[in-house]
Amino acid sequence: MLPQISKLEFRVTELKESPVVHxxxxxxxxxxxxxxxxxxLVEVEGLDYIKIWIEKAIRTEANTSFYTNYGSExxxxxxxxxxxxxxxxxxxxxxxxxxxxNEAITGVSNFDFELDGELLTMNFDVSTIYGNAGVTxxxx
Numbered sequence: 001m002l003p004q005i006s007k008l009e010f011r012v013t014e015l016k017e018s019p020v021v022h023x024x025x026x027x028x029x030x031x032x033x034x035x036x037x038x039x040x041l042v043e044v045e046g047l048d049y050i051k052i053w054i055e056k057a058i059r060t061e062a063n064t065s066f067y068t069n070y071g072s073e074x075x076x077x078x079x080x081x082x083x084x085x086x087x088x089x090x091x092x093x094x095x096x097x098x099x100x101x102n103e104a105i106t107g108v109s110n111f112d113f114e115l116d117g118e119l120l121t122m123n124f125d126v127s128t129i130y131g132n133a134g135v136t137x138x139x140x
Contacts, residue, residue: 022045022046022049022050022053022104023043023044023045023049024043024044024045024049024052024053025041025042025043025044026041026042026043026044026048026052027052027055027056029055029059046130046131047128047130047131047133049104050102050104050105050126050128050130050133051133051135053102054099054105054126054135054137055135055137057070057071057072057098057099057101057102058072058095058098058099058122058137058139059072059137059139060072062098070101071098072094072095072098073094073097073098088111088113091111091113091122092111095108095111095122095124096108099126104128104129104130105126105127105128106127106128106129107126107127108124108125108126108127109124109125109127110123110124110125111123111124112124119138119139120138120139121136121137121138121139122135122136122137122138122139123135123136
Protein backbone atom coordinates (compact mmCIF):
# COMPACT_ATOMS: atom_id res chain seq x y z
CA MET A 1 0.00 0.00 0.00
CA LEU A 2 1.30 3.45 -0.91
CA PRO A 3 1.45 6.23 1.69
CA GLN A 4 -1.22 8.87 1.55
CA ILE A 5 0.83 11.87 0.50
CA SER A 6 -1.74 14.38 1.66
CA LYS A 7 -1.28 13.16 5.24
CA LEU A 8 2.53 13.28 5.34
CA GLU A 9 4.03 15.87 7.65
CA PHE A 10 7.37 17.53 7.09
CA ARG A 11 9.36 19.40 9.67
CA VAL A 12 10.76 22.67 8.49
CA THR A 13 14.06 23.57 10.07
CA GLU A 14 15.94 26.75 9.48
CA LEU A 15 19.27 26.45 7.80
CA LYS A 16 21.95 28.30 9.67
CA GLU A 17 24.57 30.06 7.64
CA SER A 18 28.03 29.11 8.68
CA PRO A 19 30.30 32.10 9.21
CA VAL A 20 32.71 32.94 6.43
CA VAL A 21 36.23 32.04 7.44
CA HIS A 22 38.82 34.17 5.72
CA UNK A 23 42.06 32.25 5.25
CA UNK A 24 45.06 32.45 3.01
CA UNK A 25 48.61 31.20 2.88
CA UNK A 26 51.46 33.37 4.08
CA UNK A 27 53.23 35.05 1.18
CA UNK A 28 56.71 36.61 1.21
CA UNK A 29 56.43 39.59 -1.12
CA UNK A 30 60.19 40.20 -1.18
CA UNK A 31 60.96 36.62 -2.20
CA UNK A 32 57.86 36.29 -4.38
CA UNK A 33 56.87 32.93 -2.95
CA UNK A 34 54.85 31.22 -0.26
CA UNK A 35 56.34 30.90 3.22
CA UNK A 36 57.03 27.30 4.22
CA UNK A 37 57.53 25.89 7.70
CA UNK A 38 58.64 22.30 7.98
CA UNK A 39 57.95 21.96 4.27
CA UNK A 40 54.31 23.02 4.60
CA LEU A 41 52.43 26.16 3.61
CA VAL A 42 51.68 28.47 6.54
CA GLU A 43 47.98 29.26 6.83
CA VAL A 44 46.90 32.66 8.16
CA GLU A 45 43.55 34.16 9.05
CA GLY A 46 42.09 37.28 10.64
CA LEU A 47 44.17 40.46 10.33
CA ASP A 48 47.13 38.53 8.90
CA TYR A 49 44.86 37.28 6.10
CA ILE A 50 43.61 40.83 5.51
CA LYS A 51 47.12 42.26 5.20
CA ILE A 52 48.13 39.65 2.63
CA TRP A 53 44.88 40.03 0.70
CA ILE A 54 45.32 43.82 0.60
CA GLU A 55 48.86 43.68 -0.74
CA LYS A 56 47.97 41.05 -3.34
CA ALA A 57 44.93 43.04 -4.47
CA ILE A 58 46.88 46.29 -4.80
CA ARG A 59 49.85 44.67 -6.54
CA THR A 60 47.52 43.01 -9.06
CA GLU A 61 46.51 45.14 -12.01
CA ALA A 62 42.72 45.30 -12.26
CA ASN A 63 40.98 42.80 -14.54
CA THR A 64 44.13 40.84 -15.37
CA SER A 65 43.57 37.77 -13.24
CA PHE A 66 41.06 34.96 -13.42
CA TYR A 67 38.88 37.00 -11.09
CA THR A 68 37.72 39.98 -13.11
CA ASN A 69 36.54 41.82 -10.01
CA TYR A 70 40.01 41.76 -8.43
CA GLY A 71 42.98 44.07 -8.51
CA SER A 72 43.65 47.78 -8.46
CA GLU A 73 43.31 50.38 -11.19
CA UNK A 74 46.08 52.57 -9.73
CA UNK A 75 48.50 51.06 -12.24
CA UNK A 76 46.78 53.19 -14.91
CA UNK A 77 48.26 56.28 -13.22
CA UNK A 78 51.84 55.17 -13.95
CA UNK A 79 53.55 57.48 -16.43
CA UNK A 80 50.83 60.13 -16.36
CA UNK A 81 51.49 63.78 -15.60
CA UNK A 82 48.68 65.29 -13.58
CA UNK A 83 48.34 67.71 -10.71
CA UNK A 84 49.61 66.12 -7.47
CA UNK A 85 46.29 66.66 -5.64
CA UNK A 86 44.38 65.03 -8.49
CA UNK A 87 46.71 62.01 -8.50
CA UNK A 88 46.41 61.57 -4.73
CA UNK A 89 42.62 61.78 -4.79
CA UNK A 90 42.47 59.25 -7.64
CA UNK A 91 44.87 56.89 -5.87
CA UNK A 92 42.77 57.13 -2.73
CA UNK A 93 39.57 56.40 -4.68
CA UNK A 94 41.11 53.48 -6.54
CA UNK A 95 42.57 51.88 -3.42
CA UNK A 96 39.27 52.24 -1.54
CA UNK A 97 37.32 50.70 -4.41
CA UNK A 98 39.77 47.80 -4.57
CA UNK A 99 39.80 47.05 -0.86
CA UNK A 100 36.10 47.45 -0.13
CA UNK A 101 35.37 44.54 -2.48
CA ASN A 102 36.45 42.28 0.37
CA GLU A 103 33.49 41.84 2.72
CA ALA A 104 35.84 41.61 5.72
CA ILE A 105 37.04 45.20 5.14
CA THR A 106 34.63 47.82 6.46
CA GLY A 107 36.59 51.03 5.92
CA VAL A 108 39.77 52.58 4.53
CA SER A 109 41.06 55.94 5.76
CA ASN A 110 44.01 58.19 6.67
CA PHE A 111 45.87 57.99 3.38
CA ASP A 112 49.43 59.20 2.99
CA PHE A 113 51.36 58.86 -0.27
CA GLU A 114 55.10 59.33 -0.73
CA LEU A 115 56.81 59.32 -4.10
CA ASP A 116 60.57 58.70 -4.24
CA GLY A 117 61.66 58.42 -7.84
CA GLU A 118 59.65 55.51 -9.24
CA LEU A 119 58.74 54.10 -5.82
CA LEU A 120 55.29 54.96 -4.48
CA THR A 121 54.71 54.24 -0.80
CA MET A 122 51.07 54.08 0.27
CA ASN A 123 50.15 54.30 3.94
CA PHE A 124 46.56 53.96 5.13
CA ASP A 125 44.41 52.47 7.86
CA VAL A 126 41.87 49.71 7.37
CA SER A 127 38.92 48.80 9.55
CA THR A 128 37.92 45.16 9.36
CA ILE A 129 35.67 42.66 11.06
CA TYR A 130 38.85 41.45 12.79
CA GLY A 131 39.98 44.87 14.06
CA ASN A 132 41.98 47.79 12.68
CA ALA A 133 45.41 47.85 11.09
CA GLY A 134 47.84 50.27 9.57
CA VAL A 135 49.07 49.22 6.14
CA THR A 136 52.18 50.28 4.20
CA UNK A 137 52.65 49.16 0.63
CA UNK A 138 55.54 49.97 -1.68
CA UNK A 139 54.50 49.99 -5.32
CA UNK A 140 56.46 50.73 -8.45
